[in-house]
Amino acid sequence: xxxxxxxxxxxxxxxxxxxxxxxxxxxxxxxxxxxxxxxxxxxxxxxxxxxxxxxxxxxxxxxxxxxxxxxxxxxxxxxxxxxxxxxxxxxxxxxxxxxxxxxxxxxxxxxxxxxxxxxxxxxxxxxxxxxxxxxxxxxxxxxxxxxxxxxxxxxxxxxxxxxxxxxxxxxxxxxxxxxxxxxxxxxxxxxxxxxxxxxxxxxxxxxxxxxxxxxxxxxxxxxxxxxxxxxxxxxxxxxxxxxxxxxxxxxxxxxxxxx
Numbered sequence: 261x262x263x264x265x266x267x268x269x270x271x272x273x274x275x276x277x278x279x280x281x282x283x284x285x286x287x288x289x290x291x292x293x294x295x296x297x298x299x300x301x302x303x304x305x306x307x308x309x310x311x312x313x314x315x316x317x318x319x320x321x322x323x324x325x326x327x328x329x330x331x332x333x334x335x336x337x338x339x340x341x342x343x344x345x346x347x348x349x350x351x352x353x354x355x356x357x358x359x360x361x362x363x364x365x366x367x368x369x370x371x372x373x374x375x376x377x378x379x380x381x382x383x384x385x386x387x388x389x390x391x392x393x394x395x396x397x398x399x400x401x402x403x404x405x406x407x408x409x410x411x412x413x414x415x416x417x418x419x420x421x422x423x424x425x426x427x428x429x430x431x432x433x434x435x436x437x438x439x440x441x442x443x444x445x446x447x448x449x450x451x452x453x454x455x456x457x458x459x460x461x462x463x464x465x466x467x468x469x470x471x472x473x474x475x476x477x478x479x480x481x482x483x484x485x486x487x488x489x490x491x492x493x494x495x496x497x498x499x500x501x502x503x504x505x506x507x508x509x510x511x512x513x514x515x516x517x518x519x
Contacts, residue, residue, distance in 0.1 A: 261350045261374070262304050262348070262349040262351070263302050263303055263349060263350070263351045263353065263371060264303065264305055264306070264343070264349040264352050265300065265303045265306035265307070265353045265355055266306075266307050266309050266340050266352055266355070267290060267293050267294060267306070267307070267308045267309065267356070267357045268309050268310075268336035268340060268354065268357060269290050269308050269310045269312075269357040270311055270312060270336075270339075271311075271312035271314065271315055276490065276492065276495075279358055279489060280315055280357050281314065281318060284360055284495070284498060284499055285502050285503055287322075289357065289358065289360050289489065290308055290318075290319070290324070290357045291324065292360035293355060293356075293357050293358075294306060294308060294324050296360075296362050296363060296364055296367065297355050297362075297367060299364035300367050302371050304349070306355075307326060307327050307343065308325070308327070308357070309329045309342070309343050310326060310327075310328065310329065311328070311329050311331045311333065316328055329342045329343065334456075335466050336354060336466070337439075337444070337447050337448075337466050338448055338451060341444040341445065341448040342448075344439075344441050344444045344445075348441075349441070351374055351438055351439070351440060352438075352440075352441065352444060353367065353370055353436065353439075354436065355367055355435075355436055356436070358435075358490065359434070359435055359436075359488050360489070360502070361485065361498060361502075362434075362436065362484070362486050363486075366434065366484045369482050370383045370385055370436045370437060370438045370480065371383075371438055372480070373438070374438055374440075377478075380476075380478055381439070381442065381443040381475060381476070382438065382440070382443050382467075382475055382478065383438035383478045384403075384434075384437050384478070384479055385434035385479070385480050385481075386433055386434060386479050386480070386481055387431065387432060387434050387483065387484040387485075387486070388429050388481070388483075389402075389429070389430040390485075394430075394432060395430050398416040398417075399416070399491070400416070400432045400433075400488070401414045401415065401416055401433040402414065402415055402416070402417070402418070402419060402430055402431065403431045403479060404419065404420055405479045409478055409480070411467070411471050411478075411479050412471070413459075413468075413471065414433060414463065414467060415463055416465070418430075431479075433465075433467075434486055435488060437467070443470065443475065446473075446475075447469060447470070450473065456469065457469040457472045457473065458472060459472050460472065
């Protein structure tokens with residue numbers, strides 16, 4: 261099975277313009293995501309997909325494989341769809357360019373279900389929320405699945421509501437997705453014909469386009485402390501974590517090795 265990793269990276273962002281190039285310990289954020297992705301043995305290739313010349317040039321300078329894509333795409337998934345039309349593969353993995361703490365094992369978790377299920381069209385990751393503040397944080401999509409791990413809904417609200425008991429675990433989305441080419445084609449064709457889906461538009465969560473149109477999205481639970489960088493405050497948290505890991509790697513007391 262040919263598997264391609266794609267990191268969508270656009271310069272314009274309502275909350276954080278220029279986010280992919282934000283400095284983290286001397287390297288742009290997209291570099292950190294690319295390095296983790298390249299460590300996934302399942303990938304035949306990994307590309308950054310951008311519509312911005314500055315990002316394109318920075319990637320070239322840092323020996324990052326990069327593809328220039330259209331400026332008209334409304335979502336990262338549309339950008340992945342363009343890559344899928346240019347590079348044939350059996351599976352495309354969307355790795356968000358604003359999650360620089362993602363580990364290779366976490367990324368690979370989105371690929372594994374496709375080896376076992378030839379009918380699977382879409383996968384996504386989720387992780388248990390450990391910080392209660394994140395449950396109410398509207399920038400963090402919460403995942404609701406059925407007993408088989410199939411996505412029922414994603415929401416920025418605090419849901420589901422624990423009416424009978426507070427003994428309940430909340431899960432947040434980890435933005436790594438696996439797509440068959442046919443699923444990507446559906447997403448792009450639907451967008452071209454109808455625009456965004458009804459609940460997708462309300463929640464501003466792309467994966468809802470599939471769920472509200474009857475696609476079964478398989479959710480895989482991972483143990484991940486990744487932080488999506490949506491604001492400059494998130495960036496400061498990530499910088500501190502990366503700096504600590506780099507220092508630990510230099511210090512034999514913490515086991516040495518490279519981050």
